[in-house]
Every structure is written in C-alpha cells, then in structure tokens.
Amino acid sequence: xxxxxxxxxxxxxxxxxxxxxxxxxxxxxxxxxxxxxxxxxxxxxxxxxxxxxxxxxxxxxxxxxxxxxxxxxxxxxxxxxxxxxxxxxxxxxxxxxxxxxxxxxxxxxxxxxxxxxxxxxxxxxxxxxxxxxxxxxxxxxxxxxxxxxxxxxxxxxxxxxxxxxxxxxxxxxxxxxxxxxxxxxxxxxxxxxxxxxxxxxxxxxxxxxxxx
Numbered sequence: 001x002x003x004x005x006x007x008x009x010x011x012x013x014x015x016x017x018x019x020x021x022x023x024x025x026x027x028x029x030x031x032x033x034x035x036x037x038x039x040x041x042x043x044x045x046x047x048x049x050x051x052x053x054x055x056x057x058x059x060x061x062x063x064x065x066x067x068x069x070x071x072x073x074x075x076x077x078x079x080x081x082x083x084x085x086x087x088x089x090x091x092x093x094x095x096x097x098x099x100x101x102x103x104x105x106x107x108x109x110x111x112x113x114x115x116x117x118x119x120x121x122x123x124x125x126x127x128x129x130x131x132x133x134x135x136x137x138x139x140x141x142x143x144x145x146x147x148x149x150x151x152x153x154x155x156x157x158x159x160x161x162x163x164x165x166x167x168x169x170x171x172x173x174x175x176x177x178x179x180x181x182x183x184x185x186x187x188x189x190x191x192x193x194x195x196x197x198x199x200x201x202x203x204x205x206x207x208x209x210x211x212x
Contacts, residue, residue, distance in 0.1 A: 001038045002144030006030075009083040009142050016138040016202065017078055017131060024080045025059055025066075032065040032084025036107040038146025040098045041155035042136050043089060043109045043162060044191055046118030046183035047071060055079065058113055068111040070135060076127030078135055086111065092162035092177050097170040098155060105162055110139045114184065121186050132191070133198035140199065152199075153192040159183045 004012075006029035013022050045068065047054055055073070059081045060066045066081035068088045073079070088111030094102040100109065112135060116123040136156055140147050147155055154170060160182050161168035165175035168188055184191070 001146050003035055003038055004083075004142045004144070006083045009139075010080075012138040012142040013078070013080065013083075013135065016134040016141070021076060021131065022078045022080060028080050028082055029084075032082040032086045033107070035085050035146075036104075037099070038108075039110055039139055039143040040100060040108045040146050041095075041110070041157065042139055043105060043111050043157055043159055044132065044184050045088065045111060045113045045159045046185065047113040047115050048118050050074070050115045050117065055115055068113045070110075071113045071115060072128050072131050072135065073115045074125045074128055076125070076131040078131050088113075089159065089162055091180065092165075092175065093169070095157075095162070095169050109157075112136075118183055118185060124186055129194060130198075133194040134202075136191075136195040137199045137202055140195075153196050156188070156192050156195055158188050158191070161188060 010024065010029070047058065055071050058067045058071050065084070065086045067086065069080070069082055069086055071079040071081070085107050087106050089105035089109060091103045093100055093105055095105065098108065112132060114124065114128060114132070140152060140155070157168060163175065163177040163180040165171045165173060165178065
C-alpha cells in the first residue's frame with residue numbers, strides 16, 4: 001500500500017491549493033510518525049478558536065508531534081503542521097471499511113482543523129470551504145491505493161463520525177463513544193459533495209460512483 005513521501009504530499013498540496021495559499025510550518029516533514037499503511041482518509045474538525053494563539057496551539061511547539069495535520073483559516077489559507085501521522089482523533093471507531101482499528105484513526109487519517117468557534121454553521125467562509133475541498137483532493141491524489149476508487153468520498157468523515165459510529169462511519173450501529181465530539185457542526189454531506197465537485201473539476205474526470 002502506497003506510503004506517500006513528505007515531498008509528494010507537499011507537491012500535491014501546492015498543486016491543488018496554489019503555493020500562495022499553503023504555509024508549511026518548521027518541522028512539517030519530520031514531526032510525526034510514518035503512516036500505518038498509507039493515508040486512508042481525511043477527518044474534519046472544528047478548532048474552538050480563531051486567533052493566532054489557538055492556531056499555534058495545534059502545532060504543539062516543543063512536542064514530538066502536532067495536534068493536527070493542517071489548519072484551514074477564514075481567508076482560505078492552509079497551515080501545514082505535519083504531513084506525517086499526528087495526534088488528532090482520540091477514542092472512537094473502529095472503521096472497518098477503511099481498515100482502521102478502534103482508537104487508532106490518527107495513525108491512518110489526515111486531520112483538518114478549521115479556525116472557527118464551533119458554535120454556528122455560518123462561521124465557515126466560502127474561502128475556507130473551498131480550501132478544505134482542495135486539501136481533501138490533494139490528500140486523496142497522493143494517497144494512491146490506500147484511498148480506493150470505489151466510493152472515494154466515504155473516506156471523508158467528521159470527528160463526530162469517528163466517535164459516534166453509525167452510517168457516517170459506514171456502521172449499522174452506534175458506538176459507546178457517541179456524543180463525545182460534535183464537530184463539525186457542518187453537515188458531512190456538504191463536505192463530501194464539495195470535495196467530489198472539486199475533484200471532478202480539478203481532474204476533468206467523472207467521479208467513480210455517484211453518492212448522496
């Protein structure tokens with residue numbers, strides 16, 4: 001299963017976002033662990049805070065690894081803390097369709113934080129939404145066979161999907177951690193649709209399977 005190099009991830013992010021819209025923090029290619037069997041999906045989060053202090057907190061300066069892979073800001077900038085596996089998901093799962101064991105999503109899934117208070121859906125700006133879709137496409141492209149062609153957008157989940165279980169995680173039941181997280185407040189259907197539309201536009205190819 002493909003293990004993307006740091007250089008490959010950087011190239012893909014710049015390709016999709018543009019070099020002026022992505023910021024790589026010091027240690028972006030070294031702080032973290034190698035992915036366990038490739039990058040198998042993306043998890044979207046709400047960062048409770050919009051100021052520089054909140055954004056800097058995600059970088060966890062002085063620690064071995066950051067608290068998320070990237071932060072998307074209101075103006076559409078994407079700050080890359082690390083392109084390696086980092087802490088962000090905590091307890092939840094399992095996620096059988098992505099072959100992710102219980103409590104181990106951080107080893108397999110890219111984590112995107114959004115610089116919002118996490119209180120209202122309209123906190124997400126058009127630029128932020130667009131940048132997130134492009135980030136998801138960049139990760140899908142570089143993931144290779146770790147991100148399958150069939151039902152690709154089901155590999156995009158919310159933090160609450162991971163902790164709740166149920167249909168958003170492709171399960172027929174809810175988990176004991178249901179309700180531990182509520183982010184994102186924004187509907188997963190929207191995140192998936194925007195990523196799919198972005199991919200179709202960016203690759204000039206039809207998506208593999210039509211999804212709701």
